[in-house]
Amino acid sequence: MSDLGHLMILASAGSGKTYALTTRFVRLLAAGAPPERVVALTFTRKAAGEFFDEILNRLAGAARDEAAAKTLAAEIERPELAPAEFRSLLRQVVDAMPRLNLGTLDGFFSRLVQAFPLELGLGGDFELLEEAQARRERQRVLSLLFNAGVATDAARQDFIEAFKRATYGVEEKALQQRLDSFLNDHGETYLQAPDAACWGNARRVWPEGNPWLESGITIEQAVTVCRAALPWSAFNDKQRGVLAGFLLAMEDWEVGAALPKPANTPVGNILKYWDALLAGTAEMPVGGKKVAFEPDAGRALAGVVGAIMAAELNRKIEVTRGIHAVVQLYEERYDKEVRRAGRLTFADVQRLLQPSVNDPVAAQRRMLMDWRLDARFDHWLLDEFQDTSREQWRILHNLVDEAVQDPEGGRSFFYVGDVKQAIYGWRGGDARLFREIFDHYNQGESGAIKEQHLARSWRSCAPIIEMVNAVCGDGEALAEIVPDSVVTRWMREWEPHATARVAMTGHAALHWAEDETGRWAETLRILQSIDAAERGLTVAVLVQTNRKGAELAEYLRAEGGVAALAESDLHVAFDNPFTCALLALLRVAAHPGDRFARESVAMTPVQARLVEFGWSDGPGLSWQVLCEVHEEGFAGMFARWVQRLEPALHQEDEFSRMRARQLVDAARAFDDTGSRDIDEFLEWVELHTLREVESPGVVRVMTVHKAKGLGFDVVVLPDLQGNSVALRRSGLAIHRDAEHEVDWVLDPPTKLIAENDPVLLQQFEADQEVAGYEALCKLYVALTRAKRALHVIVEPVGKRTSRNFPKLMSAALGESWERGDPNWFAAEEAPVSETILGKSTLAPISASRRRVRRTARTPSGGESVPVAGRHFFAPAGDAAADRGQAIHRLLALVSWANESEMADLRGKMAKIEQNEDWLETAFQAVAHPDLSEIFRRPEEDQCDLWRERAFEVAYDGSWITGVFDRVVIRRDRKGHIIGATVIDFKTDAVGSEGALEIAVDRHRPQLKLYREVVARMIGLPAQGIVNQLVFIQINQAVRVE
Template structure:
């Protein structure tokens, strides 16, 4: 087979990157490639899942729709293929699923290590730890370091003692948190450069020498000389006072500490005339008047300032070497007690595939024959490489793959291929080592060896954004002159080289505008005013408000809920153990038991319903609480203990769906923690406080999120009210790490203050380059923000005016003018109101009641929580409902595997390990004539089926979370919804009688009505277009929910 050739695709936002990737995969299949010989890698599991889903959808649609089969065949240059061929390819992909290499880079690297542990130096089995587990191991190492019997070296002892002194009187858990933060900031830098000569070594930083260092010890004598040489007679009283303050403050200053204002004043003014001072004659400004200095005074002032600068640099070098010593001591302990036992992080896995020098190990001579064997075997296994989001690939990740891709690119028979796609204008993850320069460097590297070896493709037509939005994007990012005025020229030029004018492929009405507000309060208020005016949720529009920080997202979402009574949510990973009164109280219970002297935890308990429960249980004394709780934890683990106390709280929270759900999530987290066998309360508390649950897809809400989180998403309306800031060229704080062209670390230094580093050519060059990189990343961040909108985008900034800040507002005003708009400002009026707006959210009180909780919060529930039944508190909090629940879960899982019956091979089910009874019931449902419509593709232009689709949304002020069993969406060729049918599978053991079916529909009517409303919300259909039906698997019956079903009846509503 001849491969389709090597290609680099630069895909602008919304231009169909995933479409191009999936077409490439299908093209390889059509050319005869075995699915398991194709490697397709991206960065997140979600993106990998979407990529795989799209491949299956394309193949399945082409297998059943001749017109689409012809279209796809043309797109992949395989015009001879028809539906039968695409069905064959679909079957090949499904058969190869266990062997496919479609996933994340981290996952792929872990697979390599698992396949070749001995060749890569591992003695046996290993485990790739999740972040929470790795952090727990780190804490254990730190505790051992503090209690180690051996003597630490001087630098380590100095560091640890400094931490102990700084946190005197604070519990050890607080000290551990401080150390944890230190390692978060510096550990990876050490692992990238574990050689001591890279850390604070003057010869590496200044190969030609640094004159200031030689003057480090002379400032005291130089100050005496300067005092004697200064022309005091020419000074007025104010100048004399200023100079005396300098001489008084200088001896009190310690290098490494901020310069006193009196000293900084003289140093700054000296640097303003530095060249004149060194020539021996200068006019020095003191209190706005110039003083002529002779050669002696000039030399003395140069000596003093050089001594100050030298002492500061020497101290920074010493601090850097001290950091290295501490990190080395920690890493030795960590390596011996964690890594050597086979417990690795994903970063460890990647480093295992790299030699110390940073070049690929898979074929490095120094690695020996074992390494070569790894290389040969991997090279023999894979023929085609597809890399997604390549702008976020790090140099280390590329180094692992480079030799294997070299072999594919240089294949003389042209049977193999390399394809990479991304957008250097969306490179917003350099903080995690993403390296957008690789994109062009790799292209140039291969094409220098053989011109045209890799073809360049571009996708600049947006299938997401309308003309008005695209016009604004073009005006801002296509204005090179404006960019050069705001960001460093090198950053502007780099941007201009990759920029191409965008074109909208969506000729629909829309709007884009730059408007102003005076301050943050005004920007928040204007955001609310726009949302009230447009009423996007009532019109079925998806809306996002994008901000720069999680804290801002939380504050703005709270403002929109409180002041506007809007269903607004700050999207982020939700810290479910600390965002509500119930779980905070449960953590306080554990804390009080483990630390009887923790008066805050004790008082917290007293103010909650747990206080009354403890008293009723006879656990009034602290000793009794400690003995009882620690015994429960030892016997039942944290999950069992928490479940036990949740049962006791059941009467208190029975009507509080939000707290009930949070309690369940905390028990789930505890189950995960219990798997490691630990009964350490401090470890569990630290784990629980960090544990977060990612939100499911949401509908019917205003989504407030960071720009980073919005990447890859699109919304009908986007508001940008948080683009303020000082400068776009602000380098990240922390150690300066200078890298060579091959990305190896040349030197590491704790930088001195700007006053000093900007006067040193080496340090100034490093900072200038870092600021240019930061400015480019800032442009990428703004580009991502401004390319999320489909129909309309409104940017709200404070007026830049005469401000000298080179920030986003200044850039926008420079490119657009003070005000700017494009399109129809009343674009939304043509969209009808499709649903009654959610009512204002109710306030969720604290468990203790009273005034404690004033912020409006939406209650949470699940559709199944509306079933009519009487459920006791014990059953409510039970983790399992026995065999019936397990059987129901098995049947649901089997039916979820069915897309359309004509594609289903039910004989595969027994191989999946399901029990025979569940398989028999599922098969009977597939074969039942009464249920045929459930599994048959409808005869419409376009049909899609959702299976086990999770959802979240707001209905009537209630936050609804659930999972659809099966939803069939029928659309016209233009995508308009014709009909939606929701099927809910029930494995209840019922009789096939009209009376029994009536009882069942009465029991589940509210649940189905909730599903109906959510399906309408998610698809944009009207309620009249959505039908609901129960599928009773025991009797193979379909029972429709009649319009306006009578919901009256007896029974309690379970919590």
């Protein structure tokens, strides 16, 4: 087998990566390699299944057909092989199936731990936790940390103090949510670097010292010195106002808050002229005119900014240490309660398998383990290598080393992937490994690992490939949006693409639109012109976020009647009324006191069936459901209830029937765990998703990440707007040493501070390079999903300075770009099929039970108002919608506007909204005296507060989905509900009395519906519900009768 060698393949999108993998595997078999001594690993079960199926299909085809055998023999460079030999190879694979190592990295690592538990420090068997199980374990450990019967007072106090440090004293009401955020964001970093010396350690961050931290002067002291040193009489009135305003603002400024407006320009100028100010030679602009500063005055100004920098850096150091302390206290308890009990996540498995550096005994055990593995495996095939993390590579490194350095040449290493599709850096993937490994093994012996490029697409037609080459292969255009270092790295691996589908017609075009409304309208126009449903074409509209995908899918359905479905990962238990009602029924059975779940059931056709069966009372229903769960499992219970309730569905409601089947299938998967815990099931099903395959006629609206690995006849990209692409991801700044181990961790300061500190600037630039490269990868993935048509829709660049994708499109394609035949689809005919969703296997509905099908709408769907023609294409509509959504999110932070909450409110708002005008509008609304009653706690002893509370209800022949902005429910001393107020915030422009009246009339139907829904949910007559519209633009509340 010495002719096989070691091979790295850089496989561009659609170029046949799976084909190359299976060819390599068959070639190994033909060379005499036993199938069980070959390890082939990828990232997903789907990809592993496709890999295995392709091996069997190709071998079976060659085993029965002379022509197929001849083709496969030529591809593996063994022309002498005939069907008889391929039958023999097929028999070897089938016989070895129980021993094959074709699967996922996670699965392979789990098997290693199962094989060597004692060597890895485990007491015996272990249990792999699913996502829902891991979440429950987290909640259990957090409960233990606060449980008076388990944790000592000192331990609880330590945790609380650490949390205060991590939040810098900011009070948090949503403690659970914030703790979850801490653990999600920082837990993995802690486990990579548990040593406190790595976290917020100024000596590690600045080994040469930091002049800011050495100033030793407070902001108040620096301001006092500066006031005394400045030559006030030498300034004109404007300059005196600028400097006085700056110093006054800094006296009132709190560390951690954004710099006040009077300070922004002076601080920026002082930093710009820093060296000259310290040297006493500065001529710095103040109030639009340059001023020469004497040494004392210049140093005093610099002293104020130095004190600001020191205060901010010290705060970040303290916050970083607090984060470490919080996570450490949690992880120590979690390790004791969960990991040591043998309950592990996939991440835990990878950590167990990491080679030990500091423990000689563990290192020796690991070496012995590797020797035993090395004796079993000869050949390594690694797929999607661009997404491999360094932790995963460390586990395999020694084993691959032995294969590459085999003196007899009887072993091999093969890895394939595409560094241009490395879009999972946020979860640990490091595409730089791809080239580093190649260079490492080739440094001593040139050609130890050979390099091969696959750049011919078997997916896309020629016009699409031409656009991909024009955009992604133009280094000068790429330099318009990413740093030069990113362009160099990208172009090193770039190969011009070609297409194998030379006879396939298609179309690629760049479209321009003025704003988001225009981009969405153009998307709808393109989809309607193609008419994918009629022609049986697969279509995807790719966006950047799930939220934007949901909004766009709703727009396509509402405005154009397009069958658009948001996202490819479907929460099948919660995206339709039928299964939502079934889950509410289960929740009521387990928790009869859950009024919200009970009212949700009461507002659906389920209630009528419960009355019919005599189970409308709490105990009867609970007994029936709980007995069925215990005896038949969740799948059996749901199957029975689907049979009972299915007659309430419309005869043509195939979608709900399909979702019911999928819920039963999901429940069956949960039943395999052996659990009958209803709360555990409800948590599990919340996370359960299905990934739908390409659906002819259905427009799939999904993120680029979800689309990776998929192909569609038509792809539309209407969501390439945004800020500069090379912006570092939010989160901790993590600096790694030459061995890629964590050197230091710091909660990063603002961009202004980082840009003026050499150490932090270097780290920020490195992070920006990573972000810039990943952004190019995301764009490349988006552009290469299309088979027949690709439509890119962006807004004109104009005078905008953002280094974003529209700027790249303009630089690479110009103002007008189109290739191929715009009417390519005219010759396409839809394949014959009964229905997109497929026939239902559930019992048919009898004619006597047929019901009118409910239409779906939102509460605001009943509003109507004349609109002036000039407003139809007004560009302000998009910005107004964004503003309205942002203000609603900000107002949802407010519980009661008391003195303590108001003191912290602006800081909380600033954490989720960067637009100062929107933030100020929301804050002033809360503080405005005319709206004080809206945000003030009622005088009653008890009250409930709903904020951004979603609801679904059957009402007047329609299924209504909506969200209450704010509902205050008042109770008497005994807890009985005595009244409620529904508050709906509006950001309408109502500048006149007439405009206000029109707006109130427009929203009146919505408020009437809200009153009816709340009345039914809380069991109160509608007369006891007060409706109030709050117009934020004018800070006025209007009671709506």
